[in-house]
Amino acid sequence: MGEGCCRVDDHSDAAARAWLNEALRKVEADANRSADTHLHVFPLPPDWGVDLYLKDESVHPTGSLKHRLARSLFLYSLCNGWIREGTTIIEASSGSTAVSEAYFARLLGLPFIAVMPRSTSPEKIELIELTGGRCHFVDQPGEMYDEARRLAAQTGGHYLDQFTYAERATDWRGNNNIAESIFEQLALERHPVPAWVVVGAGTGGTSATIGRFIRYCRFDTRLCVVDPENSAFFPAYESGDMGHTTGMSSRIEGIGRPRVEPSFLPTVVDQMMVVPDAASIAAARWCTTVTGRSVGGSTGTALWGALRKVADLRAEQRPGSVVTLICDGGERYAHTYYDDSWLRGQGIDIAPFTATLERFAATGEWAEPDL
CATH class of the missing domain: 3.40.50.1100 (Rossmann fold)
Known part of the structure; x- marks a missing residue:
């Protein structure tokens, strides 16, 4: 192999691109149905x-304004290469965003963890868990951000970070x-x-x-x-x-x-x-x-x-x-x-x-x- 060339695992790359294409199709199909x-x-x-x-x-479909945000965050993260097959999705959320994100994570077959204050309404906690997500509680709202980052690093997952990306993920x-x-x-x-x-x-x-x-x-x-x-x-x-x-x-x-x-x-x-x-x-x-x-x-x-x-x-x-x-x-x-x-x-x-x-x-x- 000549100098400056690099080896590409074509099979692995093709499989990853195929998964991405199917993930994008599923998210866009949800928008088309709604x-x-x-x-x-x-x-x-x-x-x-x-x-x-x-x-x-x-x-x-998930009962709140946050459905739009969750869809945009998933599309943004998928197209940036931050979410791949098997990626654990992490979010810091007091409830409705996490409910919507748990829905999209399940749509793509991905694990989801919501980091939230213990004071979050029991109805929202139940909705997240019914959709297959897991709730991880903190005592103070200000602790959510660092705990979400820690969990993402621990699991090798992706922190969606709605508070940073909400304004740029939507066209x-x-x-x-x-x-x-x-x-x-x-x-x-x-x-x-x-x-x-x-x-x-x-x-x-x-x-x-x-x-x-x-x-x-x-x-x-x-x-x-x-x-x-x-x-x-x-x-x-x-x-x-x-x-x-x-x-x-x-x-x-x-x-x-x-x-x-x-x-x-x-x-x-x-x-x-x-x-x-x-x-x-x-x-x-x-x-x-x-x-x-x-x-x-x-x-x-x-x-x-x-x-x-x-x-x-x-x-x-x-x-x-x-x-x-x-x-x-x-x-x-x-x-x-x-x-x-x-x-x-x-x-x-x-x-x-x-x-x-x-x-x-x-x-x-x-x-x-x-x-």
């Missing part, structure tokens, strides 16, 4: 001149991402370009995708990111200190983080709003009552912010539309947000916030609770 999620009209008086829409991400220019889907579904509405899109931030990937898409398409839409208590995103956004940490976990699963995650892009956010946990839970329960669709706490956070933007448009006498997301279903939180004894144990009183919502629905006027 119809786009619905955009529901939230019931508001037509004469208000403002329409509110809920993009229902709970109807994905923000289009390709049926959530932003493109929203604007296509609004095309025949009376206000097809929304004044505001309101979302929460967990990884920051959804807000990054939507914010970039809005700018890329030159829409006049503004992006509002809502943040629960104890999260680092809002204080970092307000101060400009992206190194801000809280050392505390969010009680609203799926959003809010003790640190600013790498996928959070403050430069594509037009406004941030802090929503009290009691308001998030009150809005989730109220939404379930009003629409008949059971929703989780992060949906409540987003809905509270979206209704605030509806109230702002009314106060400004500006017709328009507002869009937010149903992130997941309320059935995952039967033992927490929908359990009155859990609320009492947490010292959460939702009554004043429920009264605000009911008064707004009746009068169209927003008044913050007098606590």
Whole structure:
């Protein structure tokens, strides 16, 4: 063999490429089978001149917005050569992302381990385990990242790292991402370009995708990111200190983080709003009552912010539309947000916030609770 040549195991390489091709086919086939999620009209008086829409991400095969993220992370890792046949998949997740990733790992016949806080809802733990995943618990949320890396090194596996790769694994220019889907579904509405899109931030990937898409398409839409208590995103956004940490976990699963995650892009956010946990839970329960669709706490956070933007448009006498997301279903939180004894144990009183919502629905006027 001449100098500079190298030996290639053609059989091994062909087998690896064949496995990759089949893995990609399976992931893409899942997307092909899953119809786009619905955009529901939230019931508001037509004469208000403002329409509110809920993009229902709970109807994905794994029941949440995170199905999109998990699919993108697997495609990204497969095409980068990070996932191969037999690779153990590791993720740091408080629940819904892990549920979706466990689904895709099983689809590809790969072992999956979710590293999560012990406080994660039992419903989510059960869903992960039913899908064939294994849960590995830590005492503090901030411990998840290093423990996930340690397990990946120990098993020779791959740490998907949603918090770093969420903003880059999704094609923000289009390709049926959530932003493109929203604007296509609004095309025949009376206000097809929304004044505001309101979302929460967990990884920051959804807000990054939507914010970039809005700018890329030159829409006049503004992006509002809502943040629960104890999260680092809002204080970092307000101060400009992206190194801000809280050392505390969010009680609203799926959003809010003790640190600013790498996928959070403050430069594509037009406004941030802090929503009290009691308001998030009150809005989730109220939404379930009003629409008949059971929703989780992060949906409540987003809905509270979206209704605030509806109230702002009314106060400004500006017709328009507002869009937010149903992130997941309320059935995952039967033992927490929908359990009155859990609320009492947490010292959460939702009554004043429920009264605000009911008064707004009746009068169209927003008044913050007098606590």
